[in-house]
Amino acid sequence: MNAEWVALVQWPAMAVTVLASWLVASNRKGRRNAGFWIFLFSNALWILWGWHDHAYALITLQVLLAAMNIRGMFKTAD
Secondary structure (H helix, E strand, O other): OHHHHHOOOOOHHHHHHHHHHHOOOOOHHHHHHHHHHHHHHHHHHHHHHHHOOOOOHHHHHHHHHHHHHHHHHHHHHH
């Protein structure tokens, strides 16, 4: 895997995380649901970047945050 390409993943990961945070805070159920899915995508991006940089604490954090996002998706489905 190209190291320079993976190093750039942190910027889209940051932008996707901010977008997801914005959507999850919405009063509209559809936007909240989209936000949880986008959060899961951002978790995957951060894990990719963390794996490349051997940032295992970041990977662990993202796995735990993904679990909380999945929990949030179920709770907002009501």
